[in-house]
Amino acid sequence: MAESKGPKVLVLFYSTYGHCYGMAKAIAEGVKEGGGLVTINRVAETLSPDVLAKLGATESQKAFADVPVVKLSDITNYDAIIFGSPTRFGLMAAQMKAFWDSTGGHWFQGKLIGKVASFFTTSAMQHA
Numbered sequence: 001m002a003e004s005k006g007p008k009v010l011v012l013f014y015s016t017y018g019h020c021y022g023m024a025k026a027i028a029e030g031v032k033e034g035g036g037l038v039t040i041n042r043v044a045e046t047l048s049p050d051v052l053a054k055l056g057a058t059e060s061q062k063a064f065a066d067v068p069v070v071k072l073s074d075i076t077n078y079d080a081i082i083f084g085s086p087t088r089f090g091l092m093a094a095q096m097k098a099f100w101d102s103t104g105g106h107w108f109q110g111k112l113i114g115k116v117a118s119f120f121t122t123s124a125m126q127h128a
Contacts, residue, residue, distance in 0.1 A: 006035040007116075008077065012070055013084035014043045014095040016052075017060040019122045020084045021067070027082055027120065039078070041070035043099040072102055080116035087123045 009031045013024040024040055031038040042064060045052075052058050075081060085096040092100075106112050 006037050007079040009036045009038045009080045009082065010070070010075065010078040011038060011040045011082045011084070012043065012075075012099075013040070014086070014093045014099075015060075015064060015084075016055065016057050016086065016093070018063050020086055020120075021064045023120055023122065024082075024084050027084070031082075036080075040067055041074075042067045043095050044069050046095050046098060070099070072099075072106075075103070076106065076111045076115075078115070080118070082118045082120065084120045084122075087121055092121075 011024045011028045011031070013020045015021040015024075021042075028038045028040050045061070047055075049058070052061060083096065085092040088094065091097070103112070
C-alpha cells in the first residue's frame with residue numbers, strides 16, 4: 001500500500017467536559033477528508049481527581065481518557081499543529097498554557113520554525 005503524501009497534522013486539545021474534544025474530532029475528520037495524516041493528542045491534566053469530581057467532570061473525562069497525552073518530543077514530527085482549548089476568563093486553560101510553557105526549548109532551538117499552526121476554542125459565555 002502506498003504511503004499518503006498528505007501533511008502530518010497534530011490536533012492537540014485540552015478539555016474538561018469534552019466540548020473541545022468533540023471539536024478536535026470534527027477537525028481531525030476534516031483533515032482526513034482533505035488528505036492529511038492526522039493524530040489527536042491531549043495535553044496533560046493538571047487538576048487532581050478530587051477537583052475534577054467537585055467540578056462534575058469525572059464522567060466527561062472518561063470519553064477521552066484513551067486519547068494519548070502529547071509527548072513534547074513528538075511535536076516536531078508534524079507539519080502542522082491545531083491547538084484547542086476552552087477559555088478561562090478570556091485566556092487559554094492553564095493546562096494548555098503549561099504545555100506551551102514547556103515548548104521553550106523547541107523555540108530556542110528553532111525546531112518549530114515553518115510549522116503551520118491554527119487554534120480553536122470553546123466558551124461557556126458571551127465575551128469569554
